[in-house]
Amino acid sequence: MYSILKQFGVEGEVLKKLEGYGSSNFLIEGSDGKKYVLKKYPIKESEIVREEIDFINLLDPILPYSLPTNISTVQGDSLYLAEDSCYRLSNYIEGSLFVNVEHTDSLVFDFGQKVALFHSAVVSVSDSSKYLNIKNRQFVWNMLNTADNDSSKIQDASLKKLVDYFILSFNQNAITTLKKLPRYIHHNDLNDWNVLCDGGKVIGVIDFGDISFSPLINDIGIALAYLLFNKENPIACAESFIKGYVSKRSISKEEIALLFYLIPARLCTSLCGSAKAKFEAIDTEYILVSEKPAKKLLNQWIAFNPIHVQEQLLLAAGLKSDIKANIEAQLIARRQMTSNALKLSYDSPIYFNNAVFQYMHDKSGNRFLDAYNNIPHVGHCHPRITNAIAKQSHTLNTNTRYIYDGYASYAEQLLAYFPKKLNKVLFVNSGSAASDLAIRVARNYTQRSHQLVLEHGYHGNTALGIEISAYKFDGHGGSGAGSSITTLPLPKTYNGHFKTGVAYGEDAVSRIQNLVNLNKTPSSLIVECISGCGGQVPIAPEYLKTVLPILQENNILLIADEVQTGFGRLGQNYWAFEMQDVIPDIVILGKPMGNGHPIGAVITTTEIADSFDNGMEFFSSFGGNPISCAVGETVLSIIEDEQLQANAKATGSYYLEQLNQLKSEYPVIADVRGKGLFIGIEFSDPERQTPKTDTAQILKNRLRELHVLTSTDGPYNNVIKSKPPLCFNKQNVDEVVSKMDSILKQIT
Template sequence: MTEVELADTLARHYGLTGQLKTLPGYEDQNYLLTTDSSRYVVKVSAEAGLYLDLQNQAMTHLYQQRLAVPQVLKNQDGDMLSAVPSESGPDRWLRVLTYLEGSFYADIDRSQPRPALWQDLGRFMGTLDSALQNFSHAGACRRLDWDLALGHEVCLRKMDYLSASQQRQIRSFLQAYQQWVLPRLGELPRGVIHNDANDYNLLVNNLDDPQAISGLIDFGDMLESHLVNELAIACAYAILDQDDVCAVILAVVHGYHSQRPLAVAEADCLFYLIGLRLCVSLCNSARAIEEQPDNQYLLISARPAWGALEKLGRVGGFGMQCRIRQVCGLEAPQGRDKASIQAMRQQHFSKTLSLSYREPLKIVRGQGAYLFDEQGRDYLDMVNNVCHVGHCHPHVVAAGQRQMASLNTNTRYLHDNLVDYGQRLLATFPDPLSVCFFVNSGSEANELAFRMARCATGRRDLLVVDGAYHGNTNACIEASSYKFDGPGGEGAASHIHKVPLPYPYRGLYQGANTASAYAQDLRGVVEGLEWRNTLPGAFICESLQGVAGQIVMPEGYLQQVYNTVRKTGGVCIADEVQVGFGRVGQSMWGFQTQQVVPDIVTLGKPIGNGHPMAAVVTTPAIADAFVTGMEYFNTFGGNPVSCAIGMAVLEVLEQEQLVSGAQKTGDYLKQHLAALAREYACIGDIRGMGLFLGVELVSDPSTKSPATAQTAWLIEFFKSHRILLSSEGPDANVLKIKPPMVFGQREADRFLDIFKQGLATMPALAN
């Protein structure tokens, strides 16, 4: 329809004449009609009359309840729709709406916080949804790609239009939605909603100092959906180009809840629905942009939407759940108080079950590199290397859920998961490490490694590193100087032979070029055994020392000692329980940093991201030697659920490029820690690789005397600033840094800032 034809139709059917101006639109043809006395919006649409009538009836219903929405004009026949015949296609429909005065929300200056406006936005949308609660229409029951109830499906269909990095960003939100919202959809109330409170549909009272919403236009996406989706959409657009997205969301929620109170399930799901709306917007626009690359209207909100999505990704979902509940006056799910839990632990559990910190924390949720207490406060977790790819990683959780719902049994039945995961895991190892055994913990893996070494060599004697720790079974305690030489220990058993800890900073030999000296001491121990007509069956060593003090052994150490052990016919065991799966950044396995290939490798902790699983990887020759006639069977080792989870961990490591990320973040941390060391002499040594770092604190740099009391004070100081750290080393003076691998520069900066504050305010303490 040309403007001349449109002007003629308006004159004949509505008695309106004036100047027409084209307005932007997504699917409709929109015009501004200016007459001598008024202005109107004219819309020409090919949409079905049923859905246009839905919009007309809804606007009329809301207008009658004094809401600031357009009024639909009737034509000379008393109808709100006028048919426009077309020779080239289906007939179109013409509508005329009153023009609402005001400025677009999109045009306000967003550099300033506007809590009054945010709250009024929520109030307006809450009032609108309350007014629509007694409204119904047959046209509202329709399928639309902008329906947030279908958002997860829509994004999965359209993600291919995005780049690989954009897909990763979207996928993390979809996984969170699947984990936290999908199971609760049945709890969310439904009704007719406007469904598109974007910043070009909302009007404000003025641009200079906007305080209130003055109107809402464009009812083209109306449908029946979950009522909370209305609020989620409003929040999604309100946070565009805002620095403090949490403040915006909470203000909008406060206003909305005052008019339409949220149910608990709605409050809990809202944060994830806001993220989903941004994802839907970006996926829908990506497809539309490919089809219409010159349509600027489609491009207009993509840039700030990506920015808002990135900011949401930095926010803890559970923390926001708690804050949203507080704003709505809903009770937070706190469970038992800490005092009663402590009392029950003391009464019913062993007194050896320790707690961290003088004032213990109650932790109820984890997400990424963060833990959350019962109040929703976030704590940056810098010590938990168990949840390797991040606490409760949605991809890992979903893999376990899917398989758990299908089958979980033992390895006496054939199943794809066992061989698929085994092949994927073994592909990360060098030859000849090509046989794996699955178990349930790092302790069990080391225990099995000792059995295998004994079968391969016929010897029981074991070489262990002073100060090392390998697990909590009897055999592992016997192999752990950290335990048998520590409180309650009974010293080394007769078959256990300690070698000096290769500790370049404060050990027996100091400096970078000390590998040969430490290796010579090991040769001395071996020669002593030979003099007694005894030979070692195995040498076990962490690829980087953990509890001994986060120590990187001098370059070449393992090459020399492996050579010595193998000359005697012994086997070399690499304990990768703490440092494996790319934590060192430069390689997948810690032993690769020493350019060696062990005979047996033990894996634990990170392998299942917190799920109880572990593995032993070895050579065919040692695996064959273990075949003695005694069956090896493990009820849970290698079960389908564990294998599905292990596979998901490997997938996340690859998809999110966490190994190279560990290298980058680790280098960043060491660079800035070195700068702090130049300012504060108590930082004696900074060591480690990737996200396995140690900061050794000393009270006297010249004597390297350990600053044990200062380290303990700093750990409590960090905790008071919601950063979780602990100490290692025989003198407990080493800050150990081994966070989940999703720990990035933002988290590093938070730690560095608080560390500097702590160093500047640390009191003089006697050790």
């Protein structure tokens, strides 16, 4: 090292190696007491390093803070070239790293000012024609190349989905606008290890190793990405920075709007880089230092409504937001163009703009925690599903009259989750269509049409679905059960006709035997093992085992409707019928199967499936199409990769514990029930034991006002139901229960 220093006319010694990547860095103390930084690069980097040095030397005289200016060699060159390396020497800037000081509002404001001054200087001196190597540099740290990031080395599935989501979001919402903005040479890595402070002010910027040619707003996005680490209120911190910036240099609305996407995009680049470093065993502390706070900030960021963030930053910049949510126009349009039978949730409807995982964002800038919607099973807008749809739609989408890989592949994967007896599948495009088909299959097999249903059951919106749904035919607008329908009591242990599943089962056996005696032997019994419309009621244990013998004796098929309960939602069980320790003859699937993409299916046995081939062809235009199969496979993979069934079990158990604690404090809560993330909270008058529909409705609407989504169900609408996406976590549970508690304090 002595011989290298001698090339710069410096005598001294190495005090320590400094952190960094892309170059080896050493702190040098000269014999005269001065300190320097010696950097060693691969020889192939020499030309771009020369341009970096020239750029710094142009900026340094016009900035009110220090940059790492260069010390020339004794031959007057900016670099010393060795066989396979090149070296540069620069002055050492004393100061505290930004990462090690308290980020007061005044310091953050000053940081914003210093970045603005840097940009003003850049614009005044930047002649990109002089810096061709920098201008033509292509690497992922240039945010114009964010799409080139490779997340495949990220081992944590929950982190990978965040990274993939935000990269997709950046590509959809930011890159087109970003490419249209003017480009300049700029720092490109204003992270908290490259900014020096003293006395509550920024006094220096170091490490131009990622210098790049792109829009200047990227510098702000990068600075904020690291500045917002471990902040209780990241948006307030960003506001302070923007206020400082605009006090020295203006910023456009267009640029402000990009920041919501630039900040997480930079974190994604960092996380992909650290994952690659780990994979290649280059796990230096400096490379990995940002990993934990970056993951934490991404988890915070998904809960932020883009509209809210953009509005707050526009205000900080002294700009007016043009974003308006005209819900009245939407309501008028719906009234004009559809039937009033199409209802909206809540007394005050919500006008949504976007959603991600367990959060939904409205047009007014509010963030809603989704504790209600069970169709986005693995989370709203999951990037793997988005990619699966896009990839397959670019390749092939046809129908089941042709052979393609997806059908057999998905069918095999799906059937692997069922008992061996259930080895045939027919795909359709909704749960309603699946219910309709299941009844048709059962009637064809038994050559009978009488149907057994459970009280409060719901099995779809087709004519046949309504015919077999007591929730509909016994509800408002219904005309009661048809002559071919027999309704059995819902076997519930809370406030029911009987106390045990066996007693309910024996009652059902008696009713079925009467039908047999009257030559009205049913074709099938269709059940939801947890009744959603009945009020999230798990049917009593041993019920189906008690009923099963008479069904089998009379060739009455058992149909399990798993449209709401399947695919691991219950935590301990993948399918609700497993709770009853029986194997049905037919299973109906829908809702979560495609995470919002329209898929449904009927699962059955070889014997029943073969009987369905009676000469009348079965064909569903969209059922089992290549896109649907790709989506279905992806949902199954996500449930496994992200361990969502285990999460449903752990989070669901915690949810029930917290709700039962609430129940002990509020007598108006009559029952807390469910399994996994399929939960009901029933409200009744504690003295009269009568339904407290008003309490449930007030609670639902107040929760909506506090930005938590739930709904009500049950024959009296006195049951709050919560069936959130399976990525719902314990912190989300705490938010729901805390807000319920505060509301119940006021209304009971």
